[in-house]
Amino acid sequence: MARDHGPSIKDDETYQALRDEGASKEKAARIANAQADDSRAPSARGGSRPPYEEWTKDELYDRAREIGIEGRSDMNKDELIDALRHH
Structure with missing residues (x-):
């Protein structure tokens, strides 16, 4: 079980997995929080700019x-x- 990373991290397990893969604290927090909030749908947001x-x-x-x-x-x-x- 992932440890509690405080109130600013909404999905501790995702955060910890990303940190273990080498993601920065900032990037891991951004991704974990976006995935924890169903209304944000991070995968649906992409594509607004050209590659x-x-x-x-x-x-x-x-x-x-x-x-x-x-x-x-x-x-x-x-x-x-x-x-x-x-x-």
Whole structure:
């Protein structure tokens, strides 16, 4: 049984499984909380933007800056895509 991670985590088992797989605390909490709330339907929300491969390098760079990805100025387009997907 997963331990209680406090009131901010809605699905402790999902959170712990994601952490065990190497997800950051922030990412694991986001996913666990979205899956715990049936009204949010995280899988149905996707698809509102084109895939990163269709973005320009400048658009990817701007998004990386918004998120705060370090080293973005030295990254090529493929590296920016990878960094954004694994943030």
